[in-house]
Amino acid sequence: MVRQHCNGSDRSTWCAHRLIRSRRAGYGRRCVWRVREALPPGAQYVAVSRLEGVAGARFVHVPGYALRPAWEWREGDVVEETFDVVVPPDTLPGRYSWRVGWYDVRHPDAALTDERSRMTGTDEYPVAMIEVEQ
Numbered sequence: 001m002v003r004q005h006c007n008g009s010d011r012s013t014w015c016a017h018r019l020i021r022s023r024r025a026g027y028g029r030r031c032v033w034r035v036r037e038a039l040p041p042g043a044q045y046v047a048v049s050r051l052e053g054v055a056g057a058r059f060v061h062v063p064g065y066a067l068r069p070a071w072e073w074r075e076g077d078v079v080e081e082t083f084d085v086v087v088p089p090d091t092l093p094g095r096y097s098w099r100v101g102w103y104d105v106r107h108p109d110a111a112l113t114d115e116r117s118r119m120t121g122t123d124e125y126p127v128a129m130i131e132v133e134q
Helices: 062-067
Strands: 012-021 026-035 045-051 058-060 078-086 094-104 125-132
Touching: 026 045, 045 062, 062 078
Parallel strands: none
Antiparallel strands: 012 026, 026 078, 045 058, 045 094, 094 125
């Protein structure tokens, strides 16, 4: 388990993160967020993870987005997400940085989840290194 602050926003703190290698060419992912301050009214953001340098390895945190979106979180809440991700099968062997960032779902380029739709004043943050084997 990795514990660290990795969300450039003052609104939430990443308080726990766990990646577990699964039998299905992927990882089980557990994220726990501690909310320091609710988002302002009308703001709609979603957490997105990606493997740096791997095309197609971008994962929207669907459980949080679909079941309890961040714009419903309140100060003091502790929110847990658990989901599986599959590493693209053509990923070359090596070590990759697992990064997470927050993106505005209302932005015209939201589907790209890149710097254009990233939460203003924040960056993606590394939360783990993973080893992809052949």
